[in-house]
Amino acid sequence: MNIYEEDILDHYENPSNYGTLENPDISYEEDNPLCGDKIQMDLTVKDGVIVDVGWRGHGCTISQAAASMLTERIKGQCLEDIKKLSKDDQLDMLGIPLGPVRLKCGLLALKVLKAGAYGLKGWPGEEDER
Amino acid sequence: MNGAFRPLDVEAIRGDFPILKQEINPPLIYLDSAASSQKPNRVIDVLSDYYRTYNANIHRGIYRISEKATEQYEEARKKIARFINSPRACQIIFTRNTTESINLVANSWGNANLRAGDEILISVMEHHSNLVPWQLLAQRTGAKLRYIEVTDEGLLHLEELDRLLTERTKLVAVTHVSNVLGTVNPVQSITAAAHAVGAKVIIDAAQSAPHLPVDVQAIDCDFFAFSGHKMCGPTGIGVLFGKLDLLEEMPPFLGGGSMIRTVQREHSTYADLPQKFEAGTPSIAQTIGLGAAVDYLNDVGLDAIHPHEQELLEYAHQKLSEIEGITIYGPKPRHKVGAVTFNLDRIHAHDVAGILDQDGVAIRAGHHCTQPLMQKFGVIATARASFYLYNKLEEVDSLYEGLLKAQKILIRRRG
Numbered sequence: 001m002n003i004y005e006e007d008i009l010d011h012y013e014n015p016s017n018y019g020t021l022e023n024p025d026i027s028y029e030e031d032n033p034l035c036g037d038k039i040q041m042d043l044t045v046k047d048g049v050i051v052d053v054g055w056r057g058h059g060c061t062i063s064q065a066a067a068s069m070l071t072e073r074i075k076g077q078c079l080e081d082i083k084k085l086s087k088d089d090q091l092d093m094l095g096i097p098l099g100p101v102r103l104k105c106g107l108l109a110l111k112v113l114k115a116g117a118y119g120l121k122g123w124p125g126e127e128d129e130r
Numbered sequence: 131m132n133g134a135f136r137p138l139d140v141e142a143i144r145g146d147f148p149i150l151k152q153e154i155n156p157p158l159i160y161l162d163s164a165a166s167s168q169k170p171n172r173v174i175d176v177l178s179d180y181y182r183t184y185n186a187n188i189h190r191g192i193y194r195i196s197e198k199a200t201e202q203y204e205e206a207r208k209k210i211a212r213f214i215n216s217p218r219a220c221q222i223i224f225t226r227n228t229t230e231s232i233n234l235v236a237n238s239w240g241n242a243n244l245r246a247g248d249e250i251l252i253s254v255m256e257h258h259s260n261l262v263p264w265q266l267l268a269q270r271t272g273a274k275l276r277y278i279e280v281t282d283e284g285l286l287h288l289e290e291l292d293r294l295l296t297e298r299t300k301l302v303a304v305t306h307v308s309n310v311l312g313t314v315n316p317v318q319s320i321t322a323a324a325h326a327v328g329a330k331v332i333i334d335a336a337q338s339a340p341h342l343p344v345d346v347q348a349i350d351c352d353f354f355a356f357s358g359h360k361m362c363g364p365t366g367i368g369v370l371f372g373k374l375d376l377l378e379e380m381p382p383f384l385g386g387g388s389m390i391r392t393v394q395r396e397h398s399t400y401a402d403l404p405q406k407f408e409a410g411t412p413s414i415a416q417t418i419g420l421g422a423a424v425d426y427l428n429d430v431g432l433d434a435i436h437p438h439e440q441e442l443l444e445y446a447h448q449k450l451s452e453i454e455g456i457t458i459y460g461p462k463p464r465h466k467v468g469a470v471t472f473n474l475d476r477i478h479a480h481d482v483a484g485i486l487d488q489d490g491v492a493i494r495a496g497h498h499c500t501q502p503l504m505q506k507f508g509v510i511a512t513a514r515a516s517f518y519l520y521n522k523l524e525e526v527d528s529l530y531e532g533l534l535k536a537q538k539i540l541i542r543r544r545g
Contacts, residue, residue: 003484004539035480035496036510058510060480061540105480 003096004061011065016072021054028116032108034101037063039112041071048079060105062098067109069093074113083118085110087125138438140522143430146170147520156490159525164309164337164469164516165494166359169423173362176422180415187411189388203414206421207404213424214354215345216371220403223370223377224412228336229259231355231370232303234407235332236263238380239353240301243330246272248300251329253278253286253315254506255308258499260334264303273300280506284311284460291323299329306338310498310514311460312443312469314338318349325350330376336360340518341439341467343432346371358416363423367416370407377403384409435519439467442517442526446470449530455537459507469516471498474533477540479511485536491528 021027024042031038037059044052053071057064070090074082090110091098098106107124114120120127144150147168150158160168186196188203204219211219225231240263244250250264254277268275276294279287286304295302302324306317321331332353338344340361346354353376358367372380382389382400386409391399400406427435443463447470450456455475460466474482479495486493493515497504504510515529 002488004481004488009540036504037478037480058478060478060484062480062484102480102484 003098003102005096007095008061008065011068012061015055015064015068017053017055017068017075019054020056021052024052024054026116028112030108030112030115032059032063032104034104035059037105037108039063039067039109041067041109041112041116043079043117045079050074050077050079050082055109059108060102062094062102063105063108066090066094066106067112070109070113079117082113085113085124090124138430138434138519140438140520144520144522146172146426148174150520154490159489159491159528161491161493161515161517161521161525161529163340163518163521164360164514166365167340167362167518168520169364170362170426172426173364173419173422177364177415177419180418185415188414189405199414199418202418202421203412206417206424209421209424210369213344213428214339214371215347217347218374221371221374221377223372223404223407224417225355225368225370225407226366226413227359227368228334228355228357229263229368231353231368232260232332232334233263234370234383235353235355235372236267238383238407239330239376240264240267241270242381244268244271244273244300247298248273249276249296249298250274251276251278251294251299251302251304251324253304254280255284255286255311255313255500255503256303256305257309257334257336258501259336260303260305260332261502264301274298277502278304280311280503284308284313285465286313286315286320288316288320291320295323295327295329297327299324299327302329302331303334304331305334305336306344307335307341307467308460308500308503309337310469310471310500310503310512312337312466312471313461314342314466317351321349321351337468340427341432341436343436352376358420358423361420361423362426363420364413364416366413367420369420374403377407382406382409386410388412430519436467438519439517439521440464442521442523443467443470445523446515446517446526446529449526450533453530453533453537456533459512468518469514471512471514473509473512474537477536479513481540482513482533482536485539486529486532489528489532489535491525491532493529 021042025045026043029040039057042054055067110124184195184198186199188200207222208219211222324331330352333351335356339356354371359365389409459471483495495513
């Protein structure tokens with residue numbers, strides 16, 4: 001399967017929720033030391049619900065499309081509920097198979113979200129790998 | 131390097147590398163030898179032969195297969211000594227890779243010789259392996275790290291060398307060939323200038339030993355480090371060459387078996403060179419394999435390999451320069467070996483590599499473990515195609531076509 005699917009390229013070229021928020025409740029930025037891709041995510045939270053989200057970053061199509069798709073998914077959701085978002089959820093959104101290196105590109109946005117919202121610093125899916 | 135110049139028969143060479151003969155679709159077009167080279171049958175067979183017929187630990191086994199393993203292991207040391215023109219075989223220390231060789235010098239020689247206020251001179255084009263060990267040494271000792279800058283063309287700013295080299299300079303650590311730019315640095319004259327102020331010199335030869343005939347006595351460097359896996363040998367075997375008097379006075383790096391003469395409860399005395407620096411069971415098969423790789427490179431001849439690689443490099447520069455929106459980093463082909471590094475405007479290097487992979491073209495994308503160099507050129511990542519003896523001109527055409535395809539896919543609607 002081609003990882004350069006129309007859907008991925010659409011999100012890459014016209015990303016949703018791109019930009020920063022004024023006075024966000026949560027703001028977090030991180031880069032992938034393997035390739036230098038960087039994503040910053042801002043969240044505005046009211047009564048436990050994510051009412052607004054913005055993100056900025058640079059990197060390959062996969063990392064940027066994943067951030068666009070993820071922010072679409074979480075807007076309007078309870079902060080507690082998105083704690084359950086897993087590596088597989090993000091990969092389902094992308095809809096393409098990723099090798100071990102590109103996997104980090106695909107999961108960077110989710111990592112930033114979880115680190116910013118819950119202080120979870122590891123890579124999604126690696127929490128209990130052995 | 132024996133005998134007169136022979137042009138390279140690339141198809142015959144490719145026949146020596148089983149990975150290139152695989153029936154796969156798309157076929158493998160391997161343009162990442164600067165990261166790790168492919169291995170010829172001779173090397174693979176030597177590894178297999180060791181494990182199948184004389185696998186045993188070396189040095190103290192009083193039985194036939196252990197003696198054979200010891201002989202083959204020490205024979206590899208002699209082959210490698212001749213390959214770089216080391217005066218003696220005992221000046222060849224086996225390590226795990228270039229990185230470990232450099233760390234050996236930083237920890238053993240560095241800890242014993244560096245003091246607060248001393249200076250270590252490196253360059254902006256160093257691989258992290260010839261940078262971070264010196265940062266750590268500087269932090270341990272209070273010494274200061276100074277940098278030779280890189281010009282926009284991708285050469286060392288050598289006009290600054292006279293100003294940077296002072297009586298405070300205790301060590302110059304510089305790469306022979308840049309793993310990103312391919313730049314060949316004038317290590318002989320840098321060494322002479324460093325010696326004039328009393329500094330020692332270590333050369334990172336990871337990217338030169340596979341491609342250029344090297345002579346450590348002509349360069350006159352104090353230390354010289356390289357890896358087996360980039361020169362047709364296995365992973366897990368690296369080399370450190372050092373001058374005899376320095377190696378003899380240096381304290382051990384790793385302690386353990388094999389590196390001792392006698393061990394008492396409170397203290398030990400250490401083995402002679404080279405065992406003093408080879409604690410524990412070494413990479414026996416890999417060392418013998420590197421010996422076979424050196425035999426292979428000698429038989430093909432670096433004097434034939436180098437012109438072939440230059441032809442590939444010239445052609446790659448010419449073809450890639452035709453692409454609109456490409457930036458090629460580094461000097462003209464005549465100043466470099468091995469690699470062409472570039473970016474396509476508005477396309478991330480990872481995506482370039484990802485699209486090339488769809489057609490079987492393997493290149494590397496990222497910072498290539500040279501973040502200060504990336505910062506100098508104001509980029510986060512670059513794409514790098516690198517060549518070796520088994521590459522052919524048609525593979526450069528495939529690279530060129532793949533780059534046009536990447537542009538077509540990724541810049542189609544943004545015009």
